[in-house]
Amino acid sequence: MKKLTLEVRQNFIVIEYAIIAILGFLGIWHIAVTFTSIGKLVPGPLQVLAYFFQSFVVPIGKNTIQEHALISLERVLIGYSVGVVLGIASGIGMAGSKLFEAIFKPLFEIIRPIPTIAWIPLAILWFGIGEMPKYFIIFYGAYANVTLNTYAAAKSVNPTLLGAARMLGMKEKDLLLHIVLPSSIPQIFAGMQSGLSASWMGVIAAEMVKSNNGIGWVIIMGQESANTVQILAGMVAIAVMGFLMASGMRILEGRLCSWNQKKI
Amino acid sequence: MESKENIAIRCENISKEFSAKGRKIRVIDSLTLNIYDNEFVVLYGPGQCGKTTIINILSGLEPPTTGEVFQKSEKVTGPGPQRAVVYQSISLFPWLTVMGNVEFGLKAAGVETAKRRQRAQELIDLVGLHGFERAFPNSLSGGMQQRVGIARAYCIAPSILFMDEPFGALDAQTRYMMEQEIIRINSKEKRTILFVTNNIEEAIYLADRIIVLNNCPTSIKKEYKVDWEKPRDYTDKKFLELREEITSIVDETL
Amino acid sequence: MTSDSSSENRDFVKVRNLTKSFGDLLVLDDVSFDVRKGEFLCIVGPTGCGKTTFLNCLTKLYSISSGEITIDGEPIDLKKQNIAYIFQENSTMPWLTVEENIRFGLDIKKVPKDIAEQRVNQMLDLVNLRNFASYYPKQLSMSMLQKVGIARAFATQPSLLLMDEPYSQLDLNLRCRLEDELIALWKREKTTVIFITHNIEEAVYLGERILVLTNKPTKIKREIMNHLERPRKISDPEFVELRNEVTSLIKWW
Numbered sequence: 001m002k003k004l005t006l007e008v009r010q011n012f013i014v015i016e017y018a019i020i021a022i023l024g025f026l027g028i029w030h031i032a033v034t035f036t037s038i039g040k041l042v043p044g045p046l047q048v049l050a051y052f053f054q055s056f057v058v059p060i061g062k063n064t065i066q067e068h069a070l071i072s073l074e075r076v077l078i079g080y081s082v083g084v085v086l087g088i089a090s091g092i093g094m095a096g097s098k099l100f101e102a103i104f105k106p107l108f109e110i111i112r113p114i115p116t117i118a119w120i121p122l123a124i125l126w127f128g129i130g131e132m133p134k135y136f137i138i139f140y141g142a143y144a145n146v147t148l149n150t151y152a153a154a155k156s157v158n159p160t161l162l163g164a165a166r167m168l169g170m171k172e173k174d175l176l177l178h179i180v181l182p183s184s185i186p187q188i189f190a191g192m193q194s195g196l197s198a199s200w201m202g203v204i205a206a207e208m209v210k211s212n213n214g215i216g217w218v219i220i221m222g223q224e225s226a227n228t229v230q231i232l233a234g235m236v237a238i239a240v241m242g243f244l245m246a247s248g249m250r251i252l253e254g255r256l257c258s259w260n261q262k263k264i
Numbered sequence: 265m266e267s268k269e270n271i272a273i274r275c276e277n278i279s280k281e282f283s284a285k286g287r288k289i290r291v292i293d294s295l296t297l298n299i300y301d302n303e304f305v306v307l308y309g310p311g312q313c314g315k316t317t318i319i320n321i322l323s324g325l326e327p328p329t330t331g332e333v334f335q336k337s338e339k340v341t342g343p344g345p346q347r348a349v350v351y352q353s354i355s356l357f358p359w360l361t362v363m364g365n366v367e368f369g370l371k372a373a374g375v376e377t378a379k380r381r382q383r384a385q386e387l388i389d390l391v392g393l394h395g396f397e398r399a400f401p402n403s404l405s406g407g408m409q410q411r412v413g414i415a416r417a418y419c420i421a422p423s424i425l426f427m428d429e430p431f432g433a434l435d436a437q438t439r440y441m442m443e444q445e446i447i448r449i450n451s452k453e454k455r456t457i458l459f460v461t462n463n464i465e466e467a468i469y470l471a472d473r474i475i476v477l478n479n480c481p482t483s484i485k486k487e488y489k490v491d492w493e494k495p496r497d498y499t500d501k502k503f504l505e506l507r508e509e510i511t512s513i514v515d516e517t518l
Numbered sequence: 519m520t521s522d523s524s525s526e527n528r529d530f531v532k533v534r535n536l537t538k539s540f541g542d543l544l545v546l547d548d549v550s551f552d553v554r555k556g557e558f559l560c561i562v563g564p565t566g567c568g569k570t571t572f573l574n575c576l577t578k579l580y581s582i583s584s585g586e587i588t589i590d591g592e593p594i595d596l597k598k599q600n601i602a603y604i605f606q607e608n609s610t611m612p613w614l615t616v617e618e619n620i621r622f623g624l625d626i627k628k629v630p631k632d633i634a635e636q637r638v639n640q641m642l643d644l645v646n647l648r649n650f651a652s653y654y655p656k657q658l659s660m661s662m663l664q665k666v667g668i669a670r671a672f673a674t675q676p677s678l679l680l681m682d683e684p685y686s687q688l689d690l691n692l693r694c695r696l697e698d699e700l701i702a703l704w705k706r707e708k709t710t711v712i713f714i715t716h717n718i719e720e721a722v723y724l725g726e727r728i729l730v731l732t733n734k735p736t737k738i739k740r741e742i743m744n745h746l747e748r749p750r751k752i753s754d755p756e757f758v759e760l761r762n763e764v765t766s767l768i769k770w771w
Contacts (some may be wrong), residue, residue, distance in 0.1 A: 010381060045488040158354065160351055160354065160355045161355065161357060163325050163343065163349075163355075164349070164351065164355045164357075165357075165368075165372075166325070166342070166344075166351050167323065167325070167343040167344065167347070167348060168345060168348075168368050168369035168372055168416070168420055169344060169345040169346070169369050169372045169373050169420060170368075170372040171372070174372070179357070180360040182357070183357075183358070183359065185359065198386060209366060258400070259358045259359050259400040259401070259402055260402065268545075292676060310689045310691055310692070311689060345574075434715045434716070435565055435683075435686065435717075436686070436715075436716045436717040436720075437564065437565045437716050437770070437771060438565050438771075440771050441770075441771030444771060462689045462690070463689075463690055464690050464691070465690065481585070499758045499762055501753075504752065504753040505753070507752075507753075508753055511690075511691055514691060518734070
């Protein structure tokens with residue numbers, strides 16, 4: 001129990017320094033805006049934060065800022081979940097079937113360098129205006145990352161584990177699901193984290209191109225009406241959402257992958 | 265009495281070659297072995313002279329280049345629960361608990377939950393890990409992890425147990441403890457054991473018979489029968505004498 | 519190796535009331551001992567006895583909770599004093615040849631080129647690696663890598679050499695050879711050595727004096743003098759007696 005106090009104490013120190021760093025940044029921003037010519041281009045932190053909190057009550061367009069945030073998040077969750085599930089299946093499939101691998105791996109290698117955002121124009125042409133192109137972009141961001149990570153993990157399973165499973169009597173057909181998949185979970189999870197970033201970036205970009213709600217829309221509206229404060233408020237919203245999602249993923253990782261960290 | 269009937273596993277003129285960079289490397293050369301029921305046989309040899317390859321071939325994980333392996337009267341063609349292996353390196357399934365690991369073989373064989381849990385529990389108790397059923401491997405020490413590996417191997421009721429330098433990664437004292445434990449476990453659940461080590465003290469402490477191997481390509485140099493009582497004393501006069509004798513005949517490469 | 523009993527040599531290394539805690543966990547408890555100049559001291563203890571913590575205190579990786587460590591009267595200081603260490607895990611630099619690895623410490627100390635070269639050649643001969651001077655670490659076996667590490671450490675003529683189970687990953691037969699080499703090096707260089715191990719036979723084979731530690735909180739249980747003549751034989755009845763004595767003090771299994 002006493003050992004926990006040491007850990008808690010150390011955590012407090014980390015949080016202390018984080019708060020100091022953030023306040024310091026805001027302070028420098030404020031000073032720069034108030035006392036130099038930067039103030040002509042960029043609004044100060046107090047202004048931005050005021051607008052940000054204000055939009056919890058006063059809607060931007062048809063929705064308040066938290067509604068916009070939830071709209072964006074909802075889109076992400078739908079596209080992301082489909083992307084993750086199909087990504088894991090594809091990655092395992094490619095690792096398990098030589099045929100599958102031979103067909104799809106070269107395709108992936110060609111498509112890999114193309115950033116998710118570059119797919120937006122094509123998605124709009126294919127799926128029209130509406131929700132589908134956004135879902136496609138979100139899906140793709142997750143799918144690409146998760147597939148590649150899953151595939152890499154599945155290919156590099158510790159051969160001793162496979163040998164042990166066979167020795168213990170597991171049939172070949174069961175190895176993929178019962179040995180390859182679980183041992184790949186930590187790396188799949190890494191893919192899920194980068195996939196979430198890609199999906200989130202994808203939704204913001206898609207909303208900036210063609211949408212009438214969501215955080216991305218808030219930002220692009222800010223640009224169209226030369227409302228810098230709104231743009232920055234939107235970015236604050238993105239930062240907050242990003243932080244919450246990352247924390248969520250970390251908690252999930254603690255649950256799913258606790259067997260992976262060396263404890264001794 | 266030693267006769268054809270109670271040979272647990274045997275191989276005749278086994279050899280193994282690997283191709284590397286266009287050349288063929290002979291790792292094992294003309295190996296013939298008979299292991300009898302309930303014998304504790306130790307394969308002793310310095311360095312990386314192919315001992316793991318012998319285990320892989322005998323347990324069915326790898327095919328020999330020439331020669332055949334027979335377990336009782338059946339030819340060995342692949343790995344399986346009749347030929348259990350305890351490995352040196354990380355071989356526990358990290359996403360499963362101790363219980364999950366130990367009962368793995370029985371689960372794969374379709375044994376029903378209650379029965380397999382009971383058997384697994386017996387073995388977990390036998391190896392001294394009572395209370396750790398729900399622990400994950402990453403929270404166990406090296407010695408404890410090896411005990412789980414041993415319990416897991418025993419659980420599938422193999423007729424022969426291969427142990428490939430299972431204590432090689434442990435410190436000297438934990439090693440002594442595990443050597444004692446193996447003797448104790450084997451006295452409770454007797455099995456045919458083929459144990460590989462490069463540690464001469466360990467070899468003499470454990471073995472009913474020591475097979476001393478040559479370096480690459482591996483073949484049998486000499487055999488020693490050790491029919492003293494167990495557990496043995498590392499500093500006993502005849503223990504030290506045998507140790508000196510075997511040490512002096514072994515090839516050494518730096 | 520004649521023992522010089524003049525007082526200035528007797529407590530070359532002084533460890534006084536060394537105590538180390540991590541929060542409320544007391545690991546080292548008031549450990550005090552001396553090491554004579556040029557002595558080969560072995561420290562042995564039960565598994566988990568905090569020897570790593572002890573070493574890390576000596577190499578200043580951890581800060582001491584209380585007590586002091588001095589070398590030749592001065593508090594231990596890695597920058598000013600020449601302290602070398604060799605650990606279980608090999609630390610040869612993979613981008614340097616054997617020769618360059620051994621010369622590494624000498625180059626840092628800006629030893630003149632010709633003296634350095636002579637020294638490196640000496641070391642190469644003493645560890646029997648003459649023919650491998652221009653090989654790279656990845657071409658060598660584990661035991662050879664440890665020889666390189668040892669040669670590198672001795673090359674700089676350290677005032678104190680700390681060794682933490684350098685041979686534990688090697689075959690028993692190789693260990694005996696390497697241990698003989700180590701003793702030969704030590705006799706020639708007259709280095710002060712603190713050798714820490716879990717292997718009791720090794721401690722008895724190497725040490726002039728053996729410190730037996732307890733489990734955590736770690737104290738010194740016993741100090742045992744080892745007057746056996748070298749080369750020592752593990753089957754010698756006196757060797758066996760000493761080994762059994764140390765074992766009985768440590769045995770937990």
